Amino acid sequence: MGEQKTEKVFITGGAGFIGSATAKALMDRGNEVVMIDNFNDYYDPQLKRDRISVFLADYTGKFSLYEGDIRDETLLREIFQKEKPEKIIHLAAMAGVRNSLKNPSLYVDVNIVGTVRLLDLAVEYGVKNFVYASSSSVYGNNEKVPFSEEDSVDRPISPYAATKKADELLAHVYSHIHGLPTTGLRFFTVYGPWGRPDMGVFAFIENILNGKPIEVYNHGDMRRNFTYIDDIVSGILVALDTDLPYAIMNIGGDRDEALLDYIAAVEKHTGKTAEKILLPMQPGDVPRTVADISRMRALGWEPKTRIDEGIRNFVEWYRGYFHK
Numbered sequence: 001m002g003e004q005k006t007e008k009v010f011i012t013g014g015a016g017f018i019g020s021a022t023a024k025a026l027m028d029r030g031n032e033v034v035m036i037d038n039f040n041d042y043y044d045p046q047l048k049r050d051r052i053s054v055f056l057a058d059y060t061g062k063f064s065l066y067e068g069d070i071r072d073e074t075l076l077r078e079i080f081q082k083e084k085p086e087k088i089i090h091l092a093a094m095a096g097v098r099n100s101l102k103n104p105s106l107y108v109d110v111n112i113v114g115t116v117r118l119l120d121l122a123v124e125y126g127v128k129n130f131v132y133a134s135s136s137s138v139y140g141n142n143e144k145v146p147f148s149e150e151d152s153v154d155r156p157i158s159p160y161a162a163t164k165k166a167d168e169l170l171a172h173v174y175s176h177i178h179g180l181p182t183t184g185l186r187f188f189t190v191y192g193p194w195g196r197p198d199m200g201v202f203a204f205i206e207n208i209l210n211g212k213p214i215e216v217y218n219h220g221d222m223r224r225n226f227t228y229i230d231d232i233v234s235g236i237l238v239a240l241d242t243d244l245p246y247a248i249m250n251i252g253g254d255r256d257e258a259l260l261d262y263i264a265a266v267e268k269h270t271g272k273t274a275e276k277i278l279l280p281m282q283p284g285d286v287p288r289t290v291a292d293i294s295r296m297r298a299l300g301w302e303p304k305t306r307i308d309e310g311i312r313n314f315v316e317w318y319r320g321y322f323h324k
């Protein structure tokens with residue numbers, strides 16, 4: 001990287017954790033950025049507003065932001081007509097495995113119907129590359145580790161995971177029938193500054209700093225390839241620039257880490273000891289997600305951030321943002 005780019009990129013979910021960080025990286029290298037977000041209240045929308053007005057403060061006036069829903073076909077059409085984006089990074093979704101069990105039809109509506117609308121318009125307006133968020137949750141209870149893109153993912157265990165798998169299938173249709181280049185990125189547990197409060201990796205920092213107990217599922221016997229936000233963003237840009245005709249790629253940290261080691265790093269950087277409530281496995285959740293990242297590596301991408309450094313940055317941001 002380091003190279004200047006000018007293409008206009010449309011980011012859906014631009015006020016989200018990954019979307020806002022991606023927008024920043026794109027603008028830093030010269031891309032024009034257009035975003036949409038509906039600022040829904042699945043978690044505190046003020047954090048989404050602050051990502052735009054505080055985190056992206058230095059870029060005010062340099063990007064366009066549409067406040068609206070990706071299911072609103074009229075609005076989407078207006079955006080495509082006016083902005084004529086050359087590439088799309090589709091990140092808007094209802095995220096969260098556990099919440100999807102409570103409201104599956106909303107997940108299907110946003111994550112599947114919304115995605116199809118965007119694929120249709122991408123074809124109609126001749127978009128050159130459609131990069132979208134899938135998820136490591138598509139692997140369900142896959143027993144073989146590490147998880148490879150070649151593995152069968154026909155047994156999702158949450159509505160959320162099923163919607164992400166459905167997106168991969170639909171993307172294949174659009175690549176095959178219409179020649180739209182699509183790359184689905186299966187993100188593995190992303191953490192870092194401006195992160196998502198509904199995720200365990202965020203709640204641990206919040207509760208430990210506030211002297212509250214933390215809930216640790218499967219009695220702490222969980223393993224994850226935790227992935228620092230900057231590494232996710234650099235992977236998204238590699239996929240965006242590569243224009244593969246059709247691809248599915250894992251993007252995860254290069255180490256299979258124990259959840260208890262992640263918690264220990266939070267204790268180290270907060271200077272506080274966690275009070276752990278050990279609980280059984282949650283429905284829909286999986287004990288182990290371990291990524292085979294050789295496909296992304298073959299494109300020249302490499303995750304660079306160790307959890308010690310990543311958590312240090314995350315805790316520092318949390319303290320500054322929440323004045324703790």
Ligand SMILES: NC(=O)c1ccc[n+]([C@@H]2O[C@H](COP(=O)([O-])OP(=O)(O)OC[C@H]3O[C@@H](n4cnc5c(N)ncnc54)[C@H](O)[C@@H]3O)[C@@H](O)[C@H]2O)c1
Pocket residue numbers: 012013014015016017018019036037038039040048068069070071090091092093094095096110114133134135136186187188189190191196
């Ligand atoms: N963070 C992770 O660990 C992780 C892991 C796997 C996959 N993903 C996927 O990556 C993508 C981005 O995740 P994130 O962590 O940044 O989540 P996020 O919730 O912070 O960002 C998603 C954004 O999309 C917006 N949005 C939701 N529904 C919308 C709609 N109907 N219309 C317009 N905007 C809408 C939300 O307001 C939010 O700002 C999602 O597709 C998510 O499923 C994330």
